[in-house]
Amino acid sequence: MRLENKIALITGAARGIGEAIARLFVEEGAFVILSDINDEQGEAVASSIKKGCEYFHLDVSNQNDWQTAQEFILEKYGRLDILVNNAGITGFLETSGPHDPENLDFSSWQKVNAVNSDGVALGCKTAIKLMKPSNAASIVNLSSRSGIVGIPGAAAYAASKAAIRNHSKTVALYCAEQGYPIRCNSIHPGGILTPMWDAMLGEGEARDSAIQAISADIPLGVMGSANDVAYAALYLASDESKYVTGIELNIDGGILAGSAASPNRE
Ligand SMILES: NC(=O)c1ccc[n+]([C@@H]2O[C@H](COP(=O)([O-])OP(=O)(O)OC[C@H]3O[C@@H](n4cnc5c(N)ncnc54)[C@H](O)[C@@H]3O)[C@@H](O)[C@H]2O)c1
Secondary structure (H helix, E strand, O other): OOOOOOEEEEEOOOOOHHHHHHHHHOOOEEEEEEEEHHHHEEEHHHHHHHEEEEEEOOOOOOHHHHHHHHHHHHHHHHHOOOOEEEEOOOOOOOOOOOOOOOOOHHHHHHHHHHHHHHHHHHHHHHHHHHOOOOOEEEEEEOOOOOOOOOOOOOOOHHHHHHHHHHHHHHHHHHHHHHHHOOEEEEEEEEEEHHHHHHHHOOHHHHHHHHHHHHHHHHOOOOOOOOOOOHHHHHHHOHHHHHHOOOOOOEEEHHHHOOOOOOOOOO
C-alpha cells in the first residue's frame, strides 16, 4: 500500500502506459481518477478495476476541461496528491504530417505540441493549485527518450517532449522556492510496446519483424512493457521519493546509455 490515502489523477489512462499506471496505483491503495478523451475505453478500464477509481473526461489540450476537472476534484476530494501527465500523441495517426523539419506541416506541429507540451503545462498549473492542501504531493510528467535526442521524422513529438523535460525542472524548482509540498519529475520511456506503436509496426508478420528489428537496437534486447514505466511512476508518486525533485528517469532498456557510434577496440 505504497500510495495509501493518496488521491491521484492520471491523464490518457484509457490504454497503454496510463492504464498500467492507473491499475498499479489502485493496487497500491490510491484513489485514482482516470481521464482521457476516449470515454468509452476509459469508462471500460475504470469499471474493470471496480473499486478505488472513477473515470472523468479530460482533453489535456483544452483549458476549459482542466478548469472543470479542477472544480470537480476540489469539490469532491478537497485536494490532489498525485498527477501523472501521461497523455501524449506522436501525431502519426492524429495529424496529416509530414513531421520532418524541412517539410513539416504547421498545423500538425501545433496539434502535437498542444497535446504534449501545452497539456503538461496546463496540468502542472492545475495541479499546483489543487496540491497545496496535500501533505506530500507529486507531479510525474511523461516525457520520452525523444525529448533528449533528436528524431528526424518526428520533429514536433521530439520538441514537445523536450519541452516537458525542461518544464518539469522549472515546476520542481518553483514549487521548492515557494515552499509548496509538491515535487515534480519526468520519466523518459523508450521502446515500450503499447498501442502507440501500432501505426509504426504494421500487422502480422511485418509487425513481428519490426519488433525484432527495434529490439536488436535496444541494449537489453527487448521492448519494454507498460508496467516497466508504471513502476517508475509509482516510485516517483510515492513518499519513498520524498527527496527527489527535478530528475529525469530513463526507462529505455539502456538505449540512452551509449551511442551506436561508440568506438570499438579492434
Ligand atoms: N510507448 C512508448 O514507447 C513511449 C515512449 C516514450 C514516451 N511515451 C509517452 O508515454 C505516454 C503514454 O504513451 P502510450 O504508449 O501509453 O500511448 P497510447 O497511445 O497507447 O495511449 C495514449 C492515451 O492518451 C490518450 N490521449 C490522446 N490525446 C489525448 C488528449 N488530448 N487528452 C487526453 N488523453 C489523450 C489516448 O486516447 C490514449 O488513451 C505518452 O505521453 C507517450 O508520448 C511512450
